[in-house]
Amino acid sequence: MFCPSCGNDDLKVIDSRSQQDAIKRRRACISCGYRFTTFERIEKRYPMVRKKDGSLEKFILHKIRTGLENAFRKRKISGDAFELLIHEIDAEIASYTNPEIESSDIGTLILAKLSSMDQVAYVRFASVYCEVNSLDDFLALLSFGDNSMQTKHSER
Ligand SMILES: [Zn+2]
Known part of the structure; x- marks a missing residue:
């Protein structure tokens, strides 16, 4: 310098x-x-995101922000809590040591956080992110939510 x-x-x-x-x-x-x-x-280095079709794309936090804004639309969450959630997701992905992350792993990471925050936001985010196409998919999604809640409780 x-x-x-x-x-x-x-x-x-x-x-x-x-x-x-x-x-x-x-x-x-x-x-x-x-x-x-x-x-x-600290220099942030994000892994590349491996999509379901096998292609790689850059990790863009803004996409996750938009997805979560939609999920939390008209739900009660403070601006601070929302920013903290974004910050936590950002930090977790930035600390990922592999050069690649599966897009489904990002979805799982976010859903794990939402399941203990807001069930409506959870289902909304999951239905977009996990491509729910049928009632069976939807029910499977709901039971996943319940399981993760139970795991959380039993850990205490
Ligand atoms: Zn000088």
């Missing part, structure tokens, strides 16, 4: 603060005394 003022690379850190998602550093140029701020952040 070079001083933005004089181009010298002889810099010192005069202050360092940890923020929620970054480390903020105040730096000073030893040569000219110029002071500036840098931010250090």
Whole structure:
């Protein structure tokens, strides 16, 4: 890194603060005394998403946000709780160590969260994400929801 003022690379850190998602550093140029701020952040690397048809696509958080907005339409959820949910999903996918993730695994991850939050949102999201085409599919979906709830309870 070079001083933005004089181009010298002889810099010192005069202050360092940890923020929620970054480390903020105040730096000073030893040569000219110029002071500036840098931010250090964790680089997010998402796995590629393997779709049901076998093709790969980039992970786009916005798609999940849109899907969840639809699922929670007219449901009671605070903006904070919704953002936290998005943040958790984002963090879990970003921490995935494989270079690829199955789209169905993303769906399962999200459904596991929804099942303990809002059953209506859960069913809405599942019916879109899991391509429910018949009543049997739908019933299977509901029993999956019940099972995951029971597992949660029995873990306590
Ligand atoms: Zn300088």
